[in-house]
Amino acid sequence: MSAMLGARLDLASFLLSPSPSPSPPSSTLRVRPSLAPAAAAGGARFHAPRAAAAAATAVSAKPAKAAPLSADRTAVRLGIASKGRMSDLTRDLLKSCQLTVIQTNPRQYIADIPQMPNLEVWLQRPTDIVRKLCSGDLDLGIVGYDIISEIGQGNDDLVIIHDALDFGHCHLSLAVPKEGIFQNINTLEELLNMPQWTEERPMRVVTGFGYVGAKFLKEKGFKHVSFLSGDGALESYPAMGMADVIVDLVSSGTTLHENNLKEIEGGVILESQAALVASRKSLNRREGALEISHEMLERLEAHLTASGKIMVTANMRGNSAEEVAERVLSQPSLCGLQGPTISPVYCSLDGNVAVDYYAINIVVPQKSLYKSIQQLRSIGGSGVLVSKLTYIFNEETPRWRRLLSELGM
Numbered sequence: 001m002s003a004m005l006g007a008r009l010d011l012a013s014f015l016l017s018p019s020p021s022p023s024p025p026s027s028t029l030r031v032r033p034s035l036a037p038a039a040a041a042g043g044a045r046f047h048a049p050r051a052a053a054a055a056a057t058a059v060s061a062k063p064a065k066a067a068p069l070s071a072d073r074t075a076v077r078l079g080i081a082s083k084g085r086m087s088d089l090t091r092d093l094l095k096s097c098q099l100t101v102i103q104t105n106p107r108q109y110i111a112d113i114p115q116m117p118n119l120e121v122w123l124q125r126p127t128d129i130v131r132k133l134c135s136g137d138l139d140l141g142i143v144g145y146d147i148i149s150e151i152g153q154g155n156d157d158l159v160i161i162h163d164a165l166d167f168g169h170c171h172l173s174l175a176v177p178k179e180g181i182f183q184n185i186n187t188l189e190e191l192l193n194m195p196q197w198t199e200e201r202p203m204r205v206v207t208g209f210g211y212v213g214a215k216f217l218k219e220k221g222f223k224h225v226s227f228l229s230g231d232g233a234l235e236s237y238p239a240m241g242m243a244d245v246i247v248d249l250v251s252s253g254t255t256l257h258e259n260n261l262k263e264i265e266g267g268v269i270l271e272s273q274a275a276l277v278a279s280r281k282s283l284n285r286r287e288g289a290l291e292i293s294h295e296m297l298e299r300l301e302a303h304l305t306a307s308g309k310i311m312v313t314a315n316m317r318g319n320s321a322e323e324v325a326e327r328v329l330s331q332p333s334l335c336g337l338q339g340p341t342i343s344p345v346y347c348s349l350d351g352n353v354a355v356d357y358y359a360i361n362i363v364v365p366q367k368s369l370y371k372s373i374q375q376l377r378s379i380g381g382s383g384v385l386v387s388k389l390t391y392i393f394n395e396e397t398p399r400w401r402r403l404l405s406e407l408g409m
């Protein structure tokens, strides 16, 4: 399902901007960490989540405030998901960066990455990873941006190092039943203006995202709303009569569809994918944390830049490298990352060294492989070799420069 147009959080601007702007744009989440979900929602008629209010309170009671840096450990700590869909995907990504996580027993919660001897890997629930970054018990973490937003509550100590690890793609969305009083409700505006919502009978929202959900609805002008917190199978709540609408994660849209629910225009609260996040305090003060972050960022960027790209090598007859280059550059699919690399192929001819052929190297997107081969052939290319790329290291990554400037370095 394609994400609907609506207010979205801009991944790059959240948490990475140096300081809260005096009047943040409505699409940017930036909230004082001390606000409890209900308080963040504002107004007496915004009722706090009921069932799991305790969990929400626990988060706000210990607002995501940075604890003093613990001096009694020297290792840098990375938190990754211990179970669930993010767990294997995180390990797979690290493995692709030659950072294989070694866990001696699947029930052990500590593991290591041999290439990074000063790094401890802790296997934790995603929500706990964010809490422990805020409390100073972890230095780095890989979790979904949704969880960073919900649990981090705009805590300034959280800094996103890489905001697009290219897995765990989903969006947090408000969805309503397809039928009944919602039959003709297709936009957030229409939902807001429904006469049904009053102080006595607020719109009941079930969600695991009490903080972000309440903040969104408040910003959109909803006044009569009550929240019920649930951990899973939220799509069943409207049919059970326990909630009117839901705020939950969506990726394929199948769960909504199968439970007779629909998304509405303007109802997308945030877009999410896995991110590498750190504690600012750790990066500034824990020995080795910044160096490890740099190496991880470099490896991640190089791997993610290379994924989906291939290297094509071919030979081509020609009078000069320039002439061959002109032929190659005349083809739209053969321009490569920064133009083709063309080198002479030297051969021995009657006892002399001669150049009859040139070798061409180009990096092209995997999806345009066949088109590239056709174009190479059409300009006289032969002996085409295709190889997978593991890494593409560009110059210093902009994300690293942004991180340093965010840290005031």
Ligand SMILES: Nc1ncnc2c1ncn2[C@@H]1O[C@H](COP(=O)(O)OP(=O)(O)OP(=O)(O)O)[C@@H](O)[C@H]1O
Residues within 6 Å of the ligand: 083, 084, 085, 086, 126, 143, 144, 145, 146, 147, 168, 169, 170, 232, 249, 250, 251, 252, 272, 273, 274
């Ligand atoms: N349907 C989905 N598609 C893609 N990513 C998702 C989806 N649902 C959740 N995610 C991402 O995965 C993260 C972990 O999800 P969640 O905490 O629900 O774990 P899980 O894998 O479903 O395991 P469980 O719910 O059984 O604990 C979320 O924070 C989000 O970033």
Ligand SMILES: O=P(O)(O)OC[C@H]1O[C@H](OP(=O)(O)OP(=O)(O)O)[C@H](O)[C@@H]1O
Residues within 6 Å of the ligand: 231, 232, 233, 234, 235, 248, 249, 250, 251, 252, 253, 254, 255, 256
């Ligand atoms: O759009 P879809 O591809 O259908 O995915 C959306 C579903 O995925 C997540 O649930 P999950 O699978 O984590 O189950 P849970 O509620 O038990 O955690 C989310 O809470 C939705 O229910």
Ligand SMILES: [Mg+2]
Residues within 6 Å of the ligand: 232
């Ligand atoms: Mg789940």
